[in-house]
Amino acid sequence: MHKKVTFRGVALPLALLLPQLAITAVFFLWPAGQALYQSVLRQDPFGLRTTFVGLANFERLFSDPLYLNAFQVTLVFSIAVTAIGLSLALLLAVMADRVIKGASGYKTLLVMPYAVAPAVAGVLWWFLFNPSIGLFAHALRAVGVDWNHLLNGDQAMILVVVAAVWKQISYNFLFFLAGLQAIPKSLIEAAAIDGAGPFKRFWTIVFPLLSPTAFFLLVVNVTYAFFDTFQIIHATTSGGPGQATTILVYKVYSDGFVGLDLGGSAAQSVVLMAIVIVLTIVQFRWIERRVQY
Amino acid sequence: MAGIGIRDVVKRYGDTKVIHGVSIDVADGELIVIVGPSGCGKSTLLRMVAGLEDITGGEVSIDGRVVNRLEPKDRNIAMVFQNYALYPHMSVYDNMAYGLKIAGLSKEAIRARVDKAATMLQLQPYLDRKPRQLSGGQRQRVAMGRCIVREPAAFLFDEPLSNLDAKLRVQMRLEIRQLQRSLGTTSLYVTHDQVEAMTLADRLVVMNAGVAEQIDTPMNVYLHPATTFVAGFIGSPAMNFMPGRLGADGRAVTLDTGAPLRALPEPIAGHGEKAVTIGVRPEHLTLVGSEAAELTLRVGVVETLGADTLVHGALLDKGQAVVPVAGEGGEVLAARLPGNVAVREGDTLPLRVVEGALHVFDRETGRRLADV
Numbered sequence: 001m002h003k004k005v006t007f008r009g010v011a012l013p014l015a016l017l018l019p020q021l022a023i024t025a026v027f028f029l030w031p032a033g034q035a036l037y038q039s040v041l042r043q044d045p046f047g048l049r050t051t052f053v054g055l056a057n058f059e060r061l062f063s064d065p066l067y068l069n070a071f072q073v074t075l076v077f078s079i080a081v082t083a084i085g086l087s088l089a090l091l092l093a094v095m096a097d098r099v100i101k102g103a104s105g106y107k108t109l110l111v112m113p114y115a116v117a118p119a120v121a122g123v124l125w126w127f128l129f130n131p132s133i134g135l136f137a138h139a140l141r142a143v144g145v146d147w148n149h150l151l152n153g154d155q156a157m158i159l160v161v162v163a164a165v166w167k168q169i170s171y172n173f174l175f176f177l178a179g180l181q182a183i184p185k186s187l188i189e190a191a192a193i194d195g196a197g198p199f200k201r202f203w204t205i206v207f208p209l210l211s212p213t214a215f216f217l218l219v220v221n222v223t224y225a226f227f228d229t230f231q232i233i234h235a236t237t238s239g240g241p242g243q244a245t246t247i248l249v250y251k252v253y254s255d256g257f258v259g260l261d262l263g264g265s266a267a268q269s270v271v272l273m274a275i276v277i278v279l280t281i282v283q284f285r286w287i288e289r290r291v292q293y
Numbered sequence: 294m295a296g297i298g299i300r301d302v303v304k305r306y307g308d309t310k311v312i313h314g315v316s317i318d319v320a321d322g323e324l325i326v327i328v329g330p331s332g333c334g335k336s337t338l339l340r341m342v343a344g345l346e347d348i349t350g351g352e353v354s355i356d357g358r359v360v361n362r363l364e365p366k367d368r369n370i371a372m373v374f375q376n377y378a379l380y381p382h383m384s385v386y387d388n389m390a391y392g393l394k395i396a397g398l399s400k401e402a403i404r405a406r407v408d409k410a411a412t413m414l415q416l417q418p419y420l421d422r423k424p425r426q427l428s429g430g431q432r433q434r435v436a437m438g439r440c441i442v443r444e445p446a447a448f449l450f451d452e453p454l455s456n457l458d459a460k461l462r463v464q465m466r467l468e469i470r471q472l473q474r475s476l477g478t479t480s481l482y483v484t485h486d487q488v489e490a491m492t493l494a495d496r497l498v499v500m501n502a503g504v505a506e507q508i509d510t511p512m513n514v515y516l517h518p519a520t521t522f523v524a525g526f527i528g529s530p531a532m533n534f535m536p537g538r539l540g541a542d543g544r545a546v547t548l549d550t551g552a553p554l555r556a557l558p559e560p561i562a563g564h565g566e567k568a569v570t571i572g573v574r575p576e577h578l579t580l581v582g583s584e585a586a587e588l589t590l591r592v593g594v595v596e597t598l599g600a601d602t603l604v605h606g607a608l609l610d611k612g613q614a615v616v617p618v619a620g621e622g623g624e625v626l627a628a629r630l631p632g633n634v635a636v637r638e639g640d641t642l643p644l645r646v647v648e649g650a651l652h653v654f655d656r657e658t659g660r661r662l663a664d665v
């Protein structure tokens with residue numbers, strides 16, 4: 001039974017909501033409005049004059065091969081991060097679900113990366129793969145891989161994907177494990193009696209029952225790859241070499257704060273906002289309703 | 294013949310032994326019910342037959358073939374789980390067809406079998422539904438259907454009715470009985486409900502703490518319980534137990550309070566002067582005139598059931614001393630009297646034991662001494 005709590009008057013509820021509303025207004029609505037406003041303006045290099053230019057910033061943006069390249073990089077990056085992150089986490093969760101002895105030890109270890117700050121994680125991977133001093137780079141060279149992500153764009157991409165996946169895997173793992181443990185054991189037993197082997201059981205029973213979890217994680221991971229990987233990229237490759245690992249979010253930063261093209265950067269923010277809105281709609285339409293079975 | 298043989302089966306979890314060597318022979322087409330209190334190892338035993346638990350010791354055979362080392366799917370059995378274990382993402386049809394698809398039957402053969410089972414179980418209108426769109430009873434039937442379509446050598450049931458309400462349970466009990474009879478499939482059925490056990494079973498296995506205390510027909514278990522545990526477990530309200538002593542002739546029975554009961558019709562040879570537990574079922578006590586009374590009951594609680602009146606109270610000795618009553622029956626003496634008897638709290642009832650309804654158990658071992 002849900003008991004509905006009702007307030008008399010509007011003062012108290014308003015007061016209770018105020019902190020949240022204030023934070024939203026100051027840190028979200030205001031900057032978003034600023035971005036929208038800036039995206040239709042252009043500033044001269046010294047910041048002395050601003051002129052209204054309409055949609056010119058957007059036109060320039062979408063005819064800029066570097067921006068389109070960032071789109072492509074983002075696509076490759078997010079698909080790789082999501083696909084690898086989800087499948088690896090699922091594999092780990094399935095294995096952890098089977099372990100009986102020392103299970104909590106494994107789980108703690110698997111959850112640990114989540115407690116590491118993204119920037120620290122980025123630096124960690126930067127060190128491990130540093131072409132001159134990195135442990136992994138050294139090991140790779142020993143097996144014949146000429147590792148230098150400072151020069152090789154593909155290797156740089158691999159590096160940021162690895163770092164981003166590593167950071168997110170705990171989160172995915174926890175959700176998959178919870179999902180697995182929510183599946184009644186008797187279902188698996190019934191399937192075993194029905195003649196299904198372990199693989200058949202996984203694909204016909206376990207996986208379909210995990211699909212709501214998987215879909216939820218899919219959206220979360222895409223969102224993560226799109227928007228929350230800035231720090232990792234900043235710490236490992238700074239978007240380079242060239243713009244091989246410059247994803248959209250990173251480009252907003254590098255164009256706006258490094259390149260000081262505020263109008264163009266604002267236009268990029270607006271594009272990103274549109275993407276967030278679309279992703280959020282997808283999330284609400286699908287996840288709130290769950291993948292039905 | 295598709296029987297099930299369970300021979301000296303032992304189950305150990307680490308250092309704790311939960312099944313202490315159980316042997317049961319289920320004949321072809323027979324329905325055997327394993328009944329016992331919670332935690333006595335019923336499910337564990339059943340799951341060992343199904344292949345869901347390793348067998349620590351002993352031997353399980355199905356259809357004359359030792360299956361100890363076989364996977365569940367190779368044992369040719371089907372199982373109904375307490376929570377039904379229906380695949381929630383599949384329709385009723387697919388739930389039933391799942392095993393057949395894996396077995397590689399043709400589409401037509403699968404449809405024929407599922408249709409047949411669905412008709413038998415009145416599930417035709419629901420074949421396209423998901424399990425969550427079904428009532429408890431319907432889910433139960435789907436679980437049955439999933440077993441039937443596979444035409445296995447044996448059905449295993451683990452408390453299949455315990456999630457249903459009382460009325461539905463009675464109805465499903467009958468359905469399962471009829472179905473099992475008409476299919477003639479050997480079945481092992483686990484329950485902790487003694488009424489379910491009595492009504493369903495061809496033969497009953499009463500388990501206690503990992504041991505099969507008695508294996509017999511429901512009537513024999515009721516009439517000749519092998520131990521005080523079985524006597525107390527089967528029958529409701531539970532049998533009354535009183536400490537007593539057997540006379541030197543093996544016939545005279547005296548309660549420890551000194552009150553003599555009627556001598557036994559047949560002497561129990563070789564147990565003269567033994568300390569015994571005397572058992573009397575509540576339904577075997579009748580109200581008599583005070584001169585013919587063997588036992589006197591001071592009424593505590595009266596339960597009016599309509600057809601019967603259950604009277605719980607304390608046993609009086611010569612109208613005075615209250616005698617504690619030993620055993621699983623609790624501290625009180627219970628009597629099941631006809632519904633038209635008017636009794637009130639505080640009344641004193643003179644009672645007599647029905648002829649031949651006395652059970653005598655060895656007080657030390659709890660084993661039955663004779664059928665009297």
Ligand SMILES: Nc1ncnc2c1ncn2[C@@H]1O[C@H](COP(=O)(O)OP(=O)(O)OP(=O)(O)O)[C@@H](O)[C@H]1O
Binds near residue numbers: 311329330332336485
């Ligand atoms: N995995 C396990 N490890 C250790 N002990 C176990 C395990 N599974 C069951 N047991 C023990 O074995 C005993 C028998 O359990 P079982 O589930 O067979 O009881 P049951 O008769 O089916 O009871 P219920 O009527 O409550 O279902 C219990 O005492 C239980 O604690």
Ligand SMILES: [Mg+2]
Binds near residue numbers: 335336337
């Ligand atoms: Mg059980």
